[in-house]
Amino acid sequence: MTDLTSFIAGLPKAELHVHHVGSASPRIVAELAARHEGTSPVPADPARLAEYFEFRDFAHFIEIYLSVVDLIRDDEDVRLLTYEIGRELGRQNVRYAELTVTPYSSVRRGIPAKAFCEAIEDARSGAARDFGVDLRWCFDIPGEAGLPAAEETLRVALDERPDGLVSFGLGGPEIGVPRPQFKPYFDQARAAGLHSVPHAGETTGPETIWDALRELGAERIGHGIAAAQDERLMAHLAENGIPLEVCPTSNLRTRAVADLDQHPITTLVAAGVPVSVNSDDPPMFGTTLEQEYATAARLLGLDAAGVADLARAAVRHSFRPGDGKAALLGEIDAYQAAQG
Numbered sequence: 266m267t268d269l270t271s272f273i274a275g276l277p278k279a280e281l282h283v284h285h286v287g288s289a290s291p292r293i294v295a296e297l298a299a300r301h302e303g304t305s306p307v308p309a310d311p312a313r314l315a316e317y318f319e320f321r322d323f324a325h326f327i328e329i330y331l332s333v334v335d336l337i338r339d340d341e342d343v344r345l346l347t348y349e350i351g352r353e354l355g356r357q358n359v360r361y362a363e364l365t366v367t368p369y370s371s372v373r374r375g376i377p378a379k380a381f382c383e384a385i386e387d388a389r390s391g392a393a394r395d396f397g398v399d400l401r402w403c404f405d406i407p408g409e410a411g412l413p414a415a416e417e418t419l420r421v422a423l424d425e426r427p428d429g430l431v432s433f434g435l436g437g438p439e440i441g442v443p444r445p446q447f448k449p450y451f452d453q454a455r456a457a458g459l460h461s462v463p464h465a466g467e468t469t470g471p472e473t474i475w476d477a478l479r480e481l482g483a484e485r486i487g488h489g490i491a492a493a494q495d496e497r498l499m500a501h502l503a504e505n506g507i508p509l510e511v512c513p514t515s516n517l518r519t520r521a522v523a524d525l526d527q528h529p530i531t532t533l534v535a536a537g538v539p540v541s542v543n544s545d546d547p548p549m550f551g552t553t554l555e556q557e558y559a560t561a562a563r564l565l566g567l568d569a570a571g572v573a574d575l576a577r578a579a580v581r582h583s584f585r586p587g588d589g590k591a592a593l594l595g596e597i598d599a600y601q602a603a604q605g
């Protein structure tokens with residue numbers, strides 16, 4: 266197992282499902298909480314954060330998530346947060362990451378869209394230069410904020426169009442937030458060349474995934490674990506090569522699954538559904554991408570070659586432009602050969 270752990274650590278990887286504010290390290294969260302002490306429920310002591318990040322259920326998770334979002338108050342906070350995420354990804358040998366960013370939350374708090382996009386783009390350049398990580402953006406609609414959030418997210422995406430933007434998403438709760446209402450916004454984003462990557466089937470059933478496919482033109486699905494309850498849907502995903510971004514520990518910590526050993530990833534993989542493994546909100550869930558790979562290896566019974574294939578799947582499912590995918594696949598091949 267130690268061998269596999271070090272193989273995973275050195276393996277060049279791609280991360281496809283990781284949230285911006287949800288990636289803030291305990292140090293950064295505590296630093297921001299101290300800066301805004303008295304106006305935030307977030308503990309300013311990193312040692313107390315683990316307890317703060319114990320979630321009763323998904324709704325509680327979103328409540329806590331939004332309290333951390335509230336700590337991001339100016340474009341300097343955005344710049345620092347994003348650059349530090351690049352550092353952590355680089356440390357894990359993540360070479361490419363699509364970060365789910367929610368511009369609506371910041372714009373609503375008074376950070377101008379232009380300043381927000383400049384801050385993430387500055388961090389993107391810095392992360393490439395200093396940590397060798399290629400960061401890209403998925404701009405997601407926070408579902409709980411409804412159509413005004415959809416409108417604003419689309420506006421920022423199309424008007425600012427930062428260089429790193431590759432896709433358009435939809436996050437937050439699924440219960441009480443039907444996917445079809447967002448169709449016109451996804452239609453416009455897709456017409457402008459953005460890929461469609463909504464969350465679906467994380468906290469509700471397979472019907473939400475069907476909606477995401479039919480109404481939002483989903484090319485990949487965030488989470489999508491409820492597909493395991495629907496044979497026809499699994500066959501559809503397999504036949505059409507529509508991948509799921511699976512985040513095992515997240516599902517445990519938000520109590521979407523009761524036990525990692527019963528995680529649907531095994532059913533999905535057995536049915537031929539393309540999957541990648543991702544970390545979602547790593548410090549909040551007490552995980553890292555490396556740990557998610559180790560968990561997937563355990564659940565799926567993978568050896569080093571199987572783990573390398575998992576990394577290749579993430580690269581293939583990614584929206585990395587140009588010859589970037591081939592280059593990263595080449596890095597994985599070279600690493601595997603050298604370890605051989």
Ligand SMILES: O=c1[nH]cnc2c1ncn2[C@@H]1O[C@H](CO)[C@@H](O)[C@H]1O
Nearest residue numbers: 284287367405407408409436437546
């Ligand atoms: O696991 C997750 N599922 C859904 N949304 C999430 C998750 N993690 C973070 N967010 C974030 O929650 C906010 C409120 O909608 C959004 O910013 C979304 O990106």
